[in-house]
Amino acid sequence: VYAPPIQELVDELGRLPGIGPKSAQRIAFHILKSPAEDVSRLANVIGSAKVRVTWCRHCFNFAEAVAGAEGEAQCEICANPRRDPSVLCVVEEPRHVVAIEKSGWFKGRYHVLMGALSPIDGVFAEQLRIKELLTRIETEGVTEVILCTDPDQEGSATAMYLRDRLKELPQKVKVTQIPVGLPVGSEIEFADELTLARALEDRREVS
């Protein structure tokens, strides 16, 4: 139905998460009707994103890349001296950092695992930033770890695994989890801000 360059555009857009065929077409036609400068700004921002954004060397959140200093990037939260380094909130993905930051309650720092355990998908503990988490706890004076993984199967398995690993650490660290105030099987990303703040406040010690 489409000419080849339109088909390619629809196909590429349709690969984005949450974009079905109808949305992909709608966006493609919007792009084709937009002023050329708007379209090239969009293309440039997408094309340069991978160069301009990298991982925070501390917590593996997204961070702005520093030109000429690879591996030196740190996110705004880790760079903020007013954030409490003794409390680490462990999340699966950078988008969960955003969700918790929006709730406004948490004043500590984060550690992004970059996924959750899912053996069926080939994600084992080695694929996650767990070794780096343990090193941070041992070296940064961490006294509390809040396990804030998704309340779904993979997230719960990851939290359970982390509880066991944290027990083995030489120093004593308080391990807490937010209660399942969110519906089981849902995603932290879609919880409302008040629920998240409340859940963080009501966290209970699990070991």
Next chain:
Amino acid sequence: VYAPPIQELVDELGRLPGIGPKSAQRIAFHILKSPAEDVSRLANVIGSAKVRVTWCRHCFNFAEAVAGAEGEAQCEICANPRRDPSVLCVVEEPRHVVAIEKSGWFKGRYHVLMGALSPIDGVFAEQLRIKELLTRIETEGVTEVILCTDPDQEGSATAMYLRDRLKELPQKVKVTQIPVGLPVGSEIEFADELTLARALEDRREVS
């Protein structure tokens, strides 16, 4: 909450139709986690779309641009000698061509108005491809014009306006409209294919 390059990416994506702030963030983070080659392919396809796609010189549908032959592009439907040139289906937007093509019933050609009358938005008859439509009818042996604008306020006003203009033509042309089998106020784009095919078949002569 975001580093500047992430904020720019989220902002640009959030300007696309149907993409709210949560979707924009989801897509942005997906892009940041995707392999660099996938991201540059997406950026290139978007960035080159405006150059590779232009308007069909006959019907104003989207058409693949011909290098070195500006203004010569024609869409695949107009280029197809098996499409009946005596029946013109008049639609507001290229996406409506796609919807009707998918219904599989229509074997004639199209004329895309590139909008609908909406004086409040500054869209008058001169902004639409109405003059070109009248010229086509006079010169291409058109015997039937199907007015297939959206069944909403602007689309109905456009159809009514076109009925009057078509009456003034020197030659006799049959003017038909699809019945409102779709809910009033909805968009043709979102109708299912069977409904559209049925509605096209049941079209009635209105003048």
